[in-house]
Amino acid sequence: MSAIPAPDLRAEMLRGAQSMAAAAPPSHERGITSDLSVDEALLIHAAGWEPLDLVCGVGVVSVPAGVWNWGRGMIDSASDSHDASVDIAAQQLRAECGKVKGHGVVGVRVEVSVHPHHVDVELVGTAVRPIHRKDPRGDDAALAMPFVSDLSARDFTLLLRAGWMPVGLAFGASFVYAPRRTAGTAMRQSTQNVELTNYTQAMYAARESAMEKMQRSALNVGGEGVVEVKVTEGPMRFARHAIGFTAWGTAVKLVAEEHQFVRPDMVLPLDDAVVQFEAESLRGTGSKGRRHR
Amino acid sequence: MTGPDTGGPPPDAAPGLAGGPHGDLPEAAVRRLESSAFSSGLTVPDFAACLDLGLEPVALVQGFCVMQWGWYGSGSGYMRGMSPFAAASQNAGAYSETYQCPHGFVGADHRMWGQNLEQSWVEAAWAQGYGSSYGRMVEEAEQHGAHGIIGVVDRVSNVADTGTTEFHFLGTAVTVKGGPPPAGGVPWSTFLAGQRLTKSIEAGFMPVAVVASMASVRVWAYCMTEYLMEGNYNWAPPRPVPVDQVSRAHMAVRQLARKHVRQMLAGDELHGAMIDIAHRELSQGDEVIDCTLRGNRMRRFKDYDEVALPRPTVRLA
Amino acid sequence: MSDPSPTGADPAPPAPPAPIQGATDLPKDAAHRLEELEHGLFTSDLSVNEFLLVKEAGFHPLGFVMGSSIYHIGIQTRKWGQSQELSKLTEAMYTARELAMNRMEEEAEELGADGVVGVRLDVNYYEWGNDSAEFIAFGTSVKAEDGTSYRNALGKPFTSDLSGQDFWTLMQTGHVPQGLVMGTCVFHIAHRKLTQALGSMGQNTELPNFTQALYEARELAMTRMQDEAGQLNASGIVGVRLEEKSHQWGSHTIEFLALGTAVTKGSGEVTLPKPTTIISLDN
Numbered sequence: 001m002s003a004i005p006a007p008d009l010r011a012e013m014l015r016g017a018q019s020m021a022a023a024a025p026p027s028h029e030r031g032i033t034s035d036l037s038v039d040e041a042l043l044i045h046a047a048g049w050e051p052l053d054l055v056c057g058v059g060v061v062s063v064p065a066g067v068w069n070w071g072r073g074m075i076d077s078a079s080d081s082h083d084a085s086v087d088i089a090a091q092q093l094r095a096e097c098g099k100v101k102g103h104g105v106v107g108v109r110v111e112v113s114v115h116p117h118h119v120d121v122e123l124v125g126t127a128v129r130p131i132h133r134k135d136p137r138g139d140d141a142a143l144a145m146p147f148v149s150d151l152s153a154r155d156f157t158l159l160l161r162a163g164w165m166p167v168g169l170a171f172g173a174s175f176v177y178a179p180r181r182t183a184g185t186a187m188r189q190s191t192q193n194v195e196l197t198n199y200t201q202a203m204y205a206a207r208e209s210a211m212e213k214m215q216r217s218a219l220n221v222g223g224e225g226v227v228e229v230k231v232t233e234g235p236m237r238f239a240r241h242a243i244g245f246t247a248w249g250t251a252v253k254l255v256a257e258e259h260q261f262v263r264p265d266m267v268l269p270l271d272d273a274v275v276q277f278e279a280e281s282l283r284g285t286g287s288k289g290r291r292h293r
Numbered sequence: 294m295t296g297p298d299t300g301g302p303p304p305d306a307a308p309g310l311a312g313g314p315h316g317d318l319p320e321a322a323v324r325r326l327e328s329s330a331f332s333s334g335l336t337v338p339d340f341a342a343c344l345d346l347g348l349e350p351v352a353l354v355q356g357f358c359v360m361q362w363g364w365y366g367s368g369s370g371y372m373r374g375m376s377p378f379a380a381a382s383q384n385a386g387a388y389s390e391t392y393q394c395p396h397g398f399v400g401a402d403h404r405m406w407g408q409n410l411e412q413s414w415v416e417a418a419w420a421q422g423y424g425s426s427y428g429r430m431v432e433e434a435e436q437h438g439a440h441g442i443i444g445v446v447d448r449v450s451n452v453a454d455t456g457t458t459e460f461h462f463l464g465t466a467v468t469v470k471g472g473p474p475p476a477g478g479v480p481w482s483t484f485l486a487g488q489r490l491t492k493s494i495e496a497g498f499m500p501v502a503v504v505a506s507m508a509s510v511r512v513w514a515y516c517m518t519e520y521l522m523e524g525n526y527n528w529a530p531p532r533p534v535p536v537d538q539v540s541r542a543h544m545a546v547r548q549l550a551r552k553h554v555r556q557m558l559a560g561d562e563l564h565g566a567m568i569d570i571a572h573r574e575l576s577q578g579d580e581v582i583d584c585t586l587r588g589n590r591m592r593r594f595k596d597y598d599e600v601a602l603p604r605p606t607v608r609l610a
Numbered sequence: 611m612s613d614p615s616p617t618g619a620d621p622a623p624p625a626p627p628a629p630i631q632g633a634t635d636l637p638k639d640a641a642h643r644l645e646e647l648e649h650g651l652f653t654s655d656l657s658v659n660e661f662l663l664v665k666e667a668g669f670h671p672l673g674f675v676m677g678s679s680i681y682h683i684g685i686q687t688r689k690w691g692q693s694q695e696l697s698k699l700t701e702a703m704y705t706a707r708e709l710a711m712n713r714m715e716e717e718a719e720e721l722g723a724d725g726v727v728g729v730r731l732d733v734n735y736y737e738w739g740n741d742s743a744e745f746i747a748f749g750t751s752v753k754a755e756d757g758t759s760y761r762n763a764l765g766k767p768f769t770s771d772l773s774g775q776d777f778w779t780l781m782q783t784g785h786v787p788q789g790l791v792m793g794t795c796v797f798h799i800a801h802r803k804l805t806q807a808l809g810s811m812g813q814n815t816e817l818p819n820f821t822q823a824l825y826e827a828r829e830l831a832m833t834r835m836q837d838e839a840g841q842l843n844a845s846g847i848v849g850v851r852l853e854e855k856s857h858q859w860g861s862h863t864i865e866f867l868a869l870g871t872a873v874t875k876g877s878g879e880v881t882l883p884k885p886t887t888i889i890s891l892d893n
Contacts, residue, residue: 009345009346009347009491009494009495010345010346010347010470012346012494012495012497012595013346013347013348013469013472013494014347014469014471014472015594015595016494016498016499016594017440017469017472017473017475017499018472018473018594019499019592019594020475020476020481020499020501020592021473021474021475021476022476023476023477024501024559024560024561024592026559026560027559027560027561028560029560029561030555030560031555031558031559031560031561031562031563032562032563033551033554033555033558033562033563033566033586033588034562034563034564034565034566035565035566035567035568035588036564036565037489037564037565038485038489038492038493038496038498038564038565039489039492041496041564042492042496043603046603054551054563054566054568054586056544056547056568057544058540058543058544058547059535059540060535060536060539060540060543061533061534061535061536062521062522062524062533062534062535062536063524063533064524064531064532064533065524065525065531066524066531067531077531077532077533080532080533081533084533084535085533085535088535088540092540092544116524117521117522117523117524118521118522118536118539119533120543122543122570124547124568151658155657155658155659158605158658158659158662159658162662162665178736192682192684193681193682193683193684193698193699193701193702193705194681194682194684195679195680195681195682195705195706195709196680196681196682196742199680199742199744200678200679200680200744201637203678203680203744204636204637204640204677204678204713205637205638205639207676207678208637208639208640208643208676209639211643211653211674211676212639212642212643212646214653215643215646215647215651215653216646218651218653219646219651223651224650224651224652225651225652225653225654225671226651226652226653226654226674227654227656227657227658227661228655228656228657228658229653229654229655229674230655231655231748233734235736243736249653249655259665261665261666262605262662262666263605263666264604264605264606264607264663264666265604265605265606265607265885265886266606266607266779266782266885266886267606267607267885267886605662606886607663607775607778607779
């Protein structure tokens with residue numbers, strides 16, 4: 001994987017064992033906590049950054065009563081609550097990052113749960129900072145507004161290498177009531193193949209609205225683009241006639257002069273871990289049968 | 294330090310869970326450990342990686358403990374209306390924030406004050422259970438003269454009825470070929486095994502121990518929190534309102550877990566941290582939030598070698 | 611944006627079985643969102659890997675595009691004992707997907723894209739919509755950095771369900787995607803008569819009904835897919851997938867959907883790089 005000669009593993013293990021043979025000297029180090037795996041920590045180091053600490057942010061915002069009763073159109077209060085909750089959680093996260101002098105938070109795990117009376121958002125990630133080189137955004141700017149990104153450490157490293165940097169979380173949510181047809185319309189349409197334009201409009205509009213809010217939040221943090229957009233949609237567990245749409249992604253910006261091309265090599269793996277071509281893979285729900293790690 | 298020939302406790306010692314270096318283990322454990330064949334919980338790739346490092350598996354070891362979550366008497370705070378000052382002696386130094394109702398007198402039912410309270414007795418009980426269980430696993434490893442335990446799996450679960458929790462640890466005890474035993478004879482331990490362990494060693498990190506801590510915060514809701522969480526406010530135009538008391542409780546529980554773990558690190562680093570949140574909503578806006586933080590305590594034994602960025606590739610299959 | 615029509619009445623446009631045409635099919639929010647994208651912000655549901663590979667291939671992502679349509683599938687009567695295509699249902703499934711895809715292409719056109727990669731076609735069912743389903747098409751629109759036009763034979767942005775990785779690999783081979791082509795066929799499989807079923811009980815035997823029906827249905831779906839590729843003057847189809855679903859019709863009615871990406875050979879000379887063989891030691 002790397003061009004450096006392989007270290008003597010047994011010698012390294014012996015060194016490690018020796019370090020445990022004597023009682024540890026008292027240390028005044030703060031003791032960093034990080035949720036990165038060793039692979040991720042190594043990649044971050046290879047990119048010239050280091051993990052600082054595990055940080056988190058939580059926001060709980062109420063949803064006014066009666067909001068979920070079946071009405072028409074978009075449910076603005078619910079999306080306002082959602083947005084406010086994400087904002088609070090992100091603020092807390094950035095504050096914790098600032099306390100350890102981090103320049104940003106990577107690998108943020110986002111958990112949103114919508115309840116009848118409140119929306120809870122939890123963000124957990126690892127604060128990082130550049131070790132030897134300067135932050136491409138400028139150290140002061142970075143400390144004043146640390147970036148928050150749900151990119152994994154690996155994706156963060158890839159982006160950096162290509163000359164891009166994450167600037168923040170882009171998110172947008174919208175909630176809509178399922179439209180209703182009158183009995184007469186329903187009867188008339190029961191034998192026809194027909195588009196339900198009411199419904200289409202309502203759903204389409206709600207989806208677009210969530211995407212638009214996501215775009216706006218990306219622009220607000222100074223992003224030039226959003227990658228890894230994930231869209232979720234579904235009825236509320238406790239109110240099946242209300243549908244929520246969310247769109248999340250990481251806002252990014254080109255910080256180098258121009259995009260640096262990666263020039264990948266093509267590889268043909270020889271192990272059986274690779275899925276062989278099977279006729280079965282032609283059928284099914286559309287997944288290509290590729291094993292994901 | 295006991296070697297593998299020492300055998301179990303003297304034949305007339307009471308089996309079971311008395312205190313002491315051997316007497317704490319069940320009889321069956323002692324018999325199993327005396328056998329010369331080893332069992333290990335490692336998968337084949339992990340086993341291969343283990344041998345690469347010069348580690349020799351010697352035994353599959355486990356530790357177990359069942360704790361009861363009790364009613365700890367009048368100071369336990371399970372009684373509604375506990376004053377913030379009453380449990381001071383039991384709860385000294387614990388996180389506590391109080392909230393006062395902004396209204397005047399409204400009625401007898403009105404919750405005039407509320408509190409976020411760290412339940413240190415719950416945390417102590419958890420620590421005792423986790424610690425005992427871990428300690429028993431380490432004892433079993435010591436019996437075999439192991440230097441360390443890799444591939445540790447820990448499981449905390451509730452047993453059947455309410456109020457009891459079982460803690461179970463499983464790991465593969467290993468010795469470092471040609472290496473010195475750890476200080477004090479206490480084996481080091483780690484959740485890692487296989488390639489991840491190899492890479493940690495390559496990167497210069499030696500596992501010290503598995504560490505974990507649990508923080509528990511009880512939210513006694515005051516009137517504003519109760520109304521917001523129940524959706525009962527209608528005196529203002531309907532708009533989203535941040536529920537400060539609950540948000541702060543959530544933040545506090547995570548920060549506390551992290552603080553407790555940091556105290557156990559003594560300057561070493563925690564890698565691969567895992568956070569688990571258990572959250573119980575009780576009635577009228579009250580809740581209990583438990584946060585468990587677990588990870589590998591690792592000590593740097595050499596400086597980072599420069600690692601080159603790997604070459605990107607595209608797979609053709 | 612709330613429904614502007616008065617309570618209970620349907621809005622003015624009639625219910626067409628023919629595919630939608632015309633520029634103003636998209637809701638207001640879409641237009642607004644696309645405008646924002648035209649001012650330089652890009653959005654994409656590409657992963658970082660895919661993003662970098664799309665750039666390697668000489669393209670830049672413009673924006674996440676989508677189209678959807680909620681379609682009511684009418685009842686079609688069928689004979690119990692006869693295997694036949696249910697052409698009304700076929701048409702319905704086809705039209706619904708076309709509507710969704712067309713809207714997605716329209717959004718891509720608005721942005722001035724050369725094509726859309728990573729297209730996903732989903733069908734959602736909601737409890738309150740009896741016999742209706744929502745068909746959604748999503749993807750990321752891209753544009754060539756050097757200004758060459760990669761639009762297809764019909765002058766529209768190409769669509770393809772290729773991932774970023776597959777797109778790059780395809781371009782390395784000198785082929786260019788033309789469009790996502792699909793063929794669909796909803797087929798009813800005859801129920802066997804009681805005497806027939808009893809007659810073959812306990813034997814190892816081919817069931818000619820089923821064989822015939824499923825064979826025919828698949829062939830129809832694949833032929834229609836190839837016809838679409840023909841319309842695009844494609845030289846071939848890659849990544850063909852055949853999906854079979856009963857949706858909500860019960861087990862004797864199945865929709866066969868054949869999907870693939872039609873491609874043509876580009877004009878330039880191409881030398882394929884030699885791949886390196888590796889053995890991965892990871893789990």
